[in-house]
Amino acid sequence: MSHSAERPRRREAASWNRVPVWLKPRGMACAVIGGGRVGARRARRLAEAGAKVTLVSPALGPEAALLVERGVVTWIDRAYRPGDLAGFALAVAATDDAEVNAAVREEARVRGIWCNRADDASDSDLDFASVVQVGEVSVSIATGGSNPGLAKRLREALEHDLTTGGDSFIRLLRRQADGPGAQA
Numbered sequence: 001m002s003h004s005a006e007r008p009r010r011r012e013a014a015s016w017n018r019v020p021v022w023l024k025p026r027g028m029a030c031a032v033i034g035g036g037r038v039g040a041r042r043a044r045r046l047a048e049a050g051a052k053v054t055l056v057s058p059a060l061g062p063e064a065a066l067l068v069e070r071g072v073v074t075w076i077d078r079a080y081r082p083g084d085l086a087g088f089a090l091a092v093a094a095t096d097d098a099e100v101n102a103a104v105r106e107e108a109r110v111r112g113i114w115c116n117r118a119d120d121a122s123d124s125d126l127d128f129a130s131v132v133q134v135g136e137v138s139v140s141i142a143t144g145g146s147n148p149g150l151a152k153r154l155r156e157a158l159e160h161d162l163t164t165g166g167d168s169f170i171r172l173l174r175r176q177a178d179g180p181g182a183q184a
Helices: 037-048 062-069 098-111 148-163 167-178
Strands: 029-033 052-056 074-076 090-093 114-117 130-134 137-141
Touching (some): 062 074, 098 114, 137 148
Parallel strands (some): 052 074
Antiparallel strands (some): 130 137
16 A cells, blocks of 8 residues: 555645644733724633733724723724734734735734734634533634634534533543543
8 A cells, every 4th residue: 555545635735724722812912903893702702811902993893892891901092003013912903994904914924923814814823713612621613714604603503512412522522531441
């Protein structure tokens, strides 16, 4: 048998050029540029994980306004300006203006800052996956940014299954964690 026949088939490079990791942004300074739904959602997720989030936007949607009101994020009430990423470890470009998002991405690149560009996953260093958390188990679902709606639907379906009797999935995970021969 040839070596190529023994190897598993390679996935397409374009869709699998990612390394799934779980970021622990405790105390990390993160900039979110854009105060709409997507910016608010990403700011909330970062803040819930312990990041120090600064939101830069001349206007806020209801979700972002609530984050500011509750003191979850710091708000800079103006449009993004070059230089705004100084001192940050991670940036999210989540405006409805592709040129602004590209400028944020370019500044992040120059500064060596990881950046998520909400409007262009192919021009991002990281993706925000859809996550299901039931008890101690977390499952991340990602489509490489190509179909966030599908990732959301898959997350909702899995979450429903796990919270309404899908405990066989959790038992299987525990059995695997305990090693071969463990009983569920």
